[in-house]
Amino acid sequence: DAGVIQSPRHEVTEMGQEVTLRCKPISGHDYLFWYRQTMMRGLELLIYFNNNVPIDDSGMPEDRFSAKMPNASFSTLKIQPSEPRDSAVYFCASSPNLAGRTGELFFGEGSRLTVL
Amino acid sequence: AQSVSQHNHHVILSEAASLELGCNYSYGGTVNLFWYVQYPGQHLQLLLKYFSGDPLVKGIKGFEAEFIKSKFSFNLRKPSVQWSDTAEYFCAVNGDNQGGKLIFGQGTELSVKP
Numbered sequence: 001d002a003g004v005i006q007s008p009r010h011e012v013t014e015m016g017q018e019v020t021l022r023c024k025p026i027s028g029h030d031y032l033f034w035y036r037q038t039m040m041r042g043l044e045l046l047i048y049f050n051n052n053v054p055i056d057d058s059g060m061p062e063d064r065f066s067a068k069m070p071n072a073s074f075s076t077l078k079i080q081p082s083e084p085r086d087s088a089v090y091f092c093a094s095s096p097n098l099a100g101r102t103g104e105l106f107f108g109e110g111s112r113l114t115v116l
Numbered sequence: 117a118q119s120v121s122q123h124n125h126h127v128i129l130s131e132a133a134s135l136e137l138g139c140n141y142s143y144g145g146t147v148n149l150f151w152y153v154q155y156p157g158q159h160l161q162l163l164l165k166y167f168s169g170d171p172l173v174k175g176i177k178g179f180e181a182e183f184i185k186s187k188f189s190f191n192l193r194k195p196s197v198q199w200s201d202t203a204e205y206f207c208a209v210n211g212d213n214q215g216g217k218l219i220f221g222q223g224t225e226l227s228v229k230p
């Protein structure tokens with residue numbers, strides 16, 4: 001398996017622009033997670049899906065952030081409009097749903113976002 | 117609310133020194149426990165995991181961790197570190213009734229001097 005695939009790996013944009021980050025989870029995994037990593041806040045869970053349905057989006061910072069999972073093999077995280085404080089590394093991760101063995105995440109390489 | 121606390125933010129060791137990184141969690145139910153490692157510039161990789169059974173679990177690269185239920189702890193250990201162990205280490209907890217949700221600690225940066 002190719003693992004979790006994220007794109008783009010690096011994105012530099014200007015404040016106010018729309019940013020779309022993409023993720024392809026590992027085939028057969030029921031859970032998909034979006035995390036954000038910064039020096040100040042560490043690793044924050046933004047949102048996660050189970051079987052394409054958003055389960056917990058309490059970590060989404062504000063309405064400028066939105067995430068979708070239209071099918072089992074694709075998810076997007078969108079920021080519109082972007083701000084400099086959104087600069088971070090955004091990780092997508094997926095996980096199988098195995099009774100009693102949940103929580104083992106497989107991470108993508110991350111998308112490093114810089115908003116100028 | 118479920119939380120994970122890692123006591124050390126930055127640890128500096130010389131090669132061959134022994135390592136122990138502390139991790140405590142707060143959750144009243146059954147937990148699955150994990151340590152992840154992030155090498156400089158890379159994504160998080162699983163180091164070891166505990167679901168049930170023997171509370172002393174062994175992971176890759178000579179790492180091990182011990183689950184002490186009474187102390188709500190899952191400390192990471194390695195008898196002799198190498199320069200290549202320089203990385204950031206994250207403890208994480210998945211509680212029962214939490215679905216697949218994983219809560220991470222703040223991370224501990226380990227620097228190993230050659």
